[in-house]
Amino acid sequence: MSERSIISISNVSKYFGPVRAVDGLSLEIQRGEFFSLLGPSGCGKTTLLRMLAGFEWPTKGEIFIDGQPMAAVPPHQRPVNMVFQNYAIFPHLNVRQNIAYGLRKAKLTQAETARKVNETLDMIKLSGYGLRAADELSGGERQRVALARALIKQPKVLLLDEPLGALDKKLREEMQLELRALQKTVGITFVFVTHDQEEALTMSDRVAVMSAGKVLQIDSPTQLYEAPVNQEVAGFIGNMNFFDGLVRAIKDGRATVDVGPLGEIHALVNGPHVSVGAAVTVAVRPEKITSFSAPPNTEANVVQGVLDKTAYFGDRSHLYIRIEGLEKPIAVVAHNVARELEGSGDLNRPVWLSWPAEAVVLLPSE
């Protein structure tokens, strides 16, 4: 356990009967960072968060918060607070009473409580809302109240359980930026659970990608996206084209990989698993591929295929290119720079794809 970590999870497991929700997991969360637990539903991220809050107890392993073992600390005595997925606003109390709920133990005078509540209301930009009943609030407002109610207690760690999941897309994006700014202002460590990879990438200092109760990779958003450690992470964060290949030769830190139907693909050596004769998975992000309607004159990787189908998203289109001998078509993101009203052309026309060696990630074969 390092000096800087506020939360230290050491070899923690949680079994629900035969189900291993969390399986021998260890990780450290640094003081003041915005840390996300990212994974598909059922990967154990919420269970882990609930163990931090004290609502679930680990079957095995130890959790330390600010250096203190949590094995015998009940939830109402932990130095953490939580923002619940459905916000859990008390329906019988108004906004002020909700926010002041946790101050009971602090034994403040009425004036002090009122001042603190006012400050917090200002912070979440709901100054005029103090006397509103809980059911008069919109989703975004409820979310702010839940946040204020937890932050007013000045916890060492704030736990957030998919707090933006119930909001519509526009509001969610707004709240993402706001939450991020708020976290920087108050300086409290945030542990944020989400299944939305974009959300995790936008907001976090570091992200732990979880699957089946285990952590697959803990890294900064850019590292996760550009240098995933295996296919599962690569596939979960954004989209990725995968091809199976064999490393034929390595020269000056560049590998030549034989990918049957695509021919030879050039890539950078990015780890010890890339050695001559090794089976690897070649991974390329769709937006790193450029499509041409004539053979390009370039030294980068070039393959030829046929346009299989397109999907229009307004700012961009997804093209799917069928390649002879390849099971899945290759996905390509084309940014709609020009204002074309006719769409991206006939299906079944020949297309050339190209991407530089730097765009390729070589993953260990599975």
Place this chain on the structure above:
Amino acid sequence: MAERVAPVPAPVGKVRLGLTTRLRAVTLRSEPIRGYALLSPTLGLMILALALPIGLLITFSFWTQVYLDFDRSFTFGRYIKFFTNTEYSKFFESWYWISLALAIPLFVPAFPWKRRLGALLIVGYPAIAFYLIGLSVEKAIYPMLLWKSIKISGAVTLATVVLAYPMAYFIAFHVKKNKLIWLILITVPFWTSYLLRVFAWKIILGYNGVFNSGLMSLGLIEEPFMFLLYSQFAVVLTLAHAWAAFAILPIYVSLEKIDRSLLEAATDLGDGPVARFLRVTLPLSMPGVIAASLLVFIPTVGDYVTPNLVGGTTGIMIGNIIQSMFGKANNWPLGGASSVISMIAITALICAFLWLTKRMKRQIA
């Protein structure tokens, strides 16, 4: 190029619709009409079986019994009779106190409604009113019986709700599967007749009953307890047992509806189990508690079977008197007046109760 869509031509003249079509259109459009349509059979039955008898009762109460016939001229005589059966002057003197007691809430808004004072008044006002009403009905037999019935039913309600709450809480929060079986088990006492259940208590509480003979054979007591049967205690116990399910079910429903994450949120914000119960669980289950209280209180005030069987002379209630007025005493107008006064008293009490719980909720919050 996008095609320009030509506007649809407006229909020429009005389209004539058939009567059934128009009726259906009206019904489909109006939520209240559909509601009343659904309600109409029940509503009809209610009017026939409830409003009509009550109307008759009220009519009777303004008549006078003349041997086997009625004097049908309008009079308040039966109402006066109800209050003045004995010691006329004593009762009307004490009305002075009663009106004072009942007027207290009228002065309340004049004071600054401070937290402490409010709490004091909420506890203090019913206590004062309770004492004054008791004082004023002391010597008038019918008001005294009505007051006693209200007190017994109050005790029954309190006992039932206090005992039912943990049961409902247990089923709502601690039974994980087969909740239905538990709920069915609660209704098991209803599988035997009400009379049989009352008689069962007679066997348990009697002079030579299960309880007394058990204690005697254990050598714990020398003489059987006399207060067990034919007492207010027996009435309270029997009624509480009989009405337990009516209290458990509404409380269970209101507890079951509480979002579990609210309880977790309260814990997360630093409340231990007791504080959490008082600040979240109890206020949120108040609708159930109120429903349970009313469901138990209202029918038990008028009960006359249980007091008749296990109440003895001290456990007699207003229901017994009303029953005898319509029976042996053959004075339907006085019976009607007594019923109407009971109804008014119960309605007033319930309004006071609802007002108090509303105030109380605000105080706790």
